[in-house]
Amino acid sequence: MKTVLKKYLLLTTLMLATLVGYAKENNANCSLLKREKIKIEFYNVKKGALLSIKNEAGTIVYSLEIKNSGNYSRIFDLSKLEEGNYTTELEKDFEIIIKSFSVLDGNITFGKEKIIFKPVIRAQNNFVLISKLSFEKEPIKISLYYNSDLIFSETLICSESLLKRIYKLSEKEEGSYRVVMHCNNKYYTKNFKL
Secondary structure, eight states: OHHHHHHHHHHHHHHHHHHHHHHHHOOEEEEESSSSEEEEEEEEEOTTOEEEEEETTOOEEEEEEOOSSEEEEEEEEOTTSOSEEEEEEEEOSSEEEEEEEEEETTEEEEEEEEEEEOOEEEEETTEEEEEEEOSSOOEEEEEEEETTEEEEEEEEEOSSSEEEEEEEOOTTOOSEEEEEEEETTEEEEEEEEO
């Protein structure tokens, strides 16, 4: 048990250091080229990252998987978009970079950039290890399912920026498990078997 906890704490510390390092250099740049065109740039992007543009209802109006690692730049013609609020989201390994913009009377207005760190969910032996970096300290709901049945659920309001949780599962209950986390208006899922 102590070995598992030590490894988990080491992993969490390394993950936190990596995420903070990435947060300093992973910024997005959006610039207005013409009234209806914008240039979106992301730095230090890995192959396989997902770029999407969503409307305020959360519906994806554009989606693309990044094909090459490095810096990514693309010009978007937004003349076909309806008036409203939108976000560009770049989903990377451990974070999601969100840049908001509004379309009103043919004009584009940019909002602030926000970085959401994804939770890290691992299953090791009969333990579920969860860590989540969050500077907003928003509520986090964790649900654990066994063979599609809900066996545990809790909602946490963290006073710390780093959530760390370890759940012990019964060694006798072999089968399919699923962890579902809801935070930052997003769902994260991890499936595993014991």
